[in-house]
Amino acid sequence: MKKSIRILIIFSLLIFPSCRKTQDKQDASINSEEIIDSTVVRINHDTLSISKINELEGYYKKTQKELLGGIVIIKNTRDLVNIAEPILFSIYGKKNIVSERPYSAKLIGDYWEMSGSLHTSLGGTFFIVIDRKTCEIVRLFHGK
Numbered sequence: 001m002k003k004s005i006r007i008l009i010i011f012s013l014l015i016f017p018s019c020r021k022t023q024d025k026q027d028a029s030i031n032s033e034e035i036i037d038s039t040v041v042r043i044n045h046d047t048l049s050i051s052k053i054n055e056l057e058g059y060y061k062k063t064q065k066e067l068l069g070g071i072v073i074i075k076n077t078r079d080l081v082n083i084a085e086p087i088l089f090s091i092y093g094k095k096n097i098v099s100e101r102p103y104s105a106k107l108i109g110d111y112w113e114m115s116g117s118l119h120t121s122l123g124g125t126f127f128i129v130i131d132r133k134t135c136e137i138v139r140l141f142h143g144k
Contacts, residue, residue, distance in 0.1 A: 074132040077105045080112045083135060084128050092126060092142055100125050111138060 074080050081103065088097045100116025107113075110132050116125035124143020131138060 070133060072132055073135055074112055074130065080105055080114055080130065084114055084130060087137070087140075088126055088128065091140075097126060107132070 074083060085097065097116065099119065102117055103114055104117065105112060105114040112130045112132055113127070114130070115127045118125050126142045127139070128137065129139040130136065
């Protein structure tokens with residue numbers, strides 16, 4: 001019993017200092033902070049080679065379609081709802097959008113069109129068009 005307790009104490013003493021060292025290394029890699037819109041953004045000032053910088057600039061200049069290579073991201077209506085609902089909730093309110101269920105959705109070319117159902121004579125419904133390859137919102141509005 002005493003032997004197992006000693007082994008446990010020795011093991012914990014060996015483990016905990018090594019955890020602290022890795023935390024210090026992570027903290028040391030973050031050199032500065034900027035405050036933007038009340039949000040703290042940490043900037044890592046590692047040096048990058050010129051070739052790495054040029055490679056990153058090349059990626060930024062490419063369009064989303066070039067980067068994704070034609071991969072279809074929104075494959076079905078479940079994916080469409082999972083992508084569209086949080087956006088709609090943040091703009092029009094969750095209660096309002098949920099009241100427009102069930103949604104109707106159709107695929108036209110590379111674009112998903114999704115709209116809400118009107119249950120009362122007052123008000124309107126949302127209408128959103130999303131590119132299925134890039135998830136770009138092409139059109140979004142809510143009727144009155």
